[in-house]
Amino acid sequence: MNVENGLRAPKKRMTVRPLQWAACLAFAASHAAWAQQASGTPVSEPAGEEALPAVKVTAAQDTAQHLKEDVSSGALGTRSQLDTPFSTTVVTSEDLQDRQPSKLGDVFATDASVSDNGNAYNAWATYLTVRGMQLDWQSGFKIDGMPFNSYGITMPYEQLEKVELLKGLTGFMYGFGAPGGVVNYVTKKPPVSTTPVRSVDIGYFTDGVWTEHADLGGRVGPAGMFGYRLNATHEEGKTYNDGNVRRDSVSVALDARITRDLTATFGALYQERHSSGITGAISTAQYPGTVLPHTMSGGTGDLSGPDQHLNTNVQLYTAGFQYNLGPDWTLNANYSYSKSSRDRNESTYYLQNSAGDYTDSRFAGKEGHQLSLWQVSAQGSVKTGPFQHQLVIGAAYQRQTNDYGANSFFGDIGSGNLYQPNTNTFYSVPNYYTYRDSDITQKALFANDTIQLTQRWSVLGGVRYTNYEQHGYSTTGATTSTYSQNGVVTPTVALMFKLAPTTTLYTSYVESLEAGTVVGDTYANRGELLKPLRSKQYEVGIKSEHEHWSATAALFRIERGSAYANSANVYTQDGESIFQGVELGGDVRLGASWNVGGDLMWINTRYEKGAANNGNRVAGAPQFVVAGHATYSVPYVPGLRIGADAKFTGNTGIRPAGNLDAPGYMLVNLGASYATRIGGYDVTFRAAIDNLLNRRYWEYQYADYVTPGDPRTLSLNARIDF
Secondary structure, eight states, rough: OOOOOOOOOOOOOOOOHHHHHHHHHHHHHHHHHHHHHHHTTTOOOOTOOOOOOEEEEEEEETTTTTTSSSSEEEGGGGEGGGOSOOOOOEEEEHHHHHHOSSSSSTTTOOOTEEEOOOTTTTTTOOOOOTTTOOOOTSSEEEEEEEOOOOTOOOOGGEEEEEEEEEEEEEHHHHHOOOTEOOOOEEEEOOSSOOEEEEEEEEEEEEETTEEEEEEEEEESSGGOOOEEEEEEEEEEEEESOEEEEEEEEEEEEEEEEESSSSSEEEEEEEEEEEEEEEOOOEEEETTOOOOOOOOTTTTOOOOOOTTTTTEEEEEEEEEEEEEEEEEEEEEEEEEEEEEEEEEEEEEEEESSSOOEEEEEEEEEEEEEEEEEEEEEEEEEEEEEETTEEEEEEEEEEEEEEEESSSSOOOEEEEEETTTSSSOOOOOOOTTTEEEEEEEEEEEEEEEEEEEEESSSSSEEEEEEEEEEEEEEEOTOOOOOEEEEEEEEEEEEEEEEEEETTTTTEEEEEEEEEOOOOOOOOOOSTOHHHHEEEEEEEEEEEEEESSSSSEEEEEEEEEEEEEEOTTTTTTTEEEEEEEEEEEEEEEEEETTTTEEEEEEEEEEEEEEEEEOBBSOOOOOOOOOOEEEEEEEEEEETTTTEEEEOOOOOOOOOOOSTOOOOEEOOEEEEEEEEEEHHHHHEEEEEEEEESTTOOOOOOOOETTTTTTOOOOOEEEEEEEEEEE
16 A cells, blocks of 8 residues: 655755865865875975874773773762762773764674664664663763753764763752663863864765864963854765655854853853654554564665654753852853754564564654753862862753644555565645653752762762652643652662772762653554652662773663553653672783773663563663774874774663563774874874675664664764874
8 A cells, every 4th residue: 555645855965064174175185194104205294384294193091991080970079980979981082983883883882781773764873771770861861961852863973072971860960761771972072271272073874975074172361261162064975774864953052151159151052953764663552472583684675765864953052150159169051052952764674474574663753852951059168067068059941842643654565574565655734743741840959969978988868859840731822740849859879988099999870760651653542641650760880990901890780760662652661670690890001012801791680569561571671782892003003093893782671561582782993093194294194894794684773663773884083183
């Protein structure tokens, strides 16, 4: 059955934008200089410059775990990973450049606690499972600590300074949120010194996607009073699944050192992204088998078509002041507003048998979200008797609104087979519109105190007090459901012991509440507003950072209220999900050339205290994951570094009923970078091959959903700093 509304749009003629010209010219200039050097022709230096010395490469005084890096923890304040009594991961800008990620799972490729559930070219690009729990796209993602809705949003990773992951419960730190953790994207900021930042790079990604990116920053005015950082990216081309992508992103960060004690900041991020020919989702909700059909390549175009698309827009605006009240106290006031929207036309393929036959159910419509946050906090230290106190106190007001399609299309449009081209079509109509479906308001007070008991012992206590209100609305604007609760308390406590200045042993406890779910369209009780769920986490861990090696370990137990679809396809809250396991990680530099490391997670999960599924493994939680990486700095070619990483993910339950698994799989990735000087400028060439062995595998995507894993892909990048 073919359904078609409207006419197929004519193909757009590709135009070359100024940013593309700048990147191409810079790349061409560096390539010409490289050719001159290779042929023996002298390369002219800029006027007044002498011949440059040979490139000298020195080992960084940091391991791949970056335990000395600061990590933002909301109401807990900012402190190093080493001094944070929770499990964390930091991926730096250099890591991002080397990995050249196309989705969030690529960012955490070497973290065993993180499993990728995403596809780079559909609405699932940010889906992650952390410690067996999927991150919440409504509250599990931040930009510079500020909230935004991540559904369908692929971030401009080249414009980020780092990506932080706080694993587990975050109720005290950020308010209501799912217990998987929080990802915080940290954008690039103005340089601290007057040395300017200027770079341009051009990249290529399988099967024909080109990117151009510029990064400009500096300080101007008396004594560098005003700072700026501007990043702009254009991406366009044919994707590996026979689709097309076009993206334009720009971010700006400004600061003004108004006085010695007062600094003002402003930030903005804007991105428009269009993907066509996206891969639809595969549902096992109607599948009678207990073994999945044989695997297929994620590079196939059989699960997509020119009518399927995902168009997204994300905007974030922030403003803030920081005032030094004295030598020991700082006052911060911040405001942020984020807005994200998506126009989605995407199939869900309901598997019918092991031969791969399916019914094709199409969703087409528009959706959007807005979040605003006001927050004021003070951070400082005081001494009472023999004890030193590090205090953070503050207040926050957050409001989230969700808009969904009033006239969205959702229904069957035909049938097909996974291993044959999908011939069903449904073209979106131009007059889709949205209505206010729900809103959530949080008003919170928070405080924490880290008390230094002795030189080695310290204790942390924190509490967040929240008034919470959630409403659901009909297409006419009438209130259909309301849930409110005042005085919600989410505490955290931790005890820390310094075995040495470089080693922290800790134990911590934290509670969290996650916002009630608005049941999705695929369930019998679609649109129903469920109540918030409470979770608890217990953790014991150790972190140690040294000049040539680092190591981490954590034991954890998480108790979370369960939610799943029952036999009547009603999405319900019932019983508890238990997650308990161990994480181990380490990294070591061997001599001047080698850096090797590994990461492991073993986790035991089960449903209990419910009407069904008791004793079954929790859907989406792999029992065992192990990852390893190695890099080699070639001593005979200064500036050349070669790396490889591998990750094995054990079998993963797909259904809460426990009768269907996605088999385990291992992925191997290779990469290389070469940093040199050409024509008086720093130039870096990078290459990466993901899924080197072109492994075909099923990837858990969401409860009852799977997706074919990404195929082998190649990415190249050349960057010049000037």
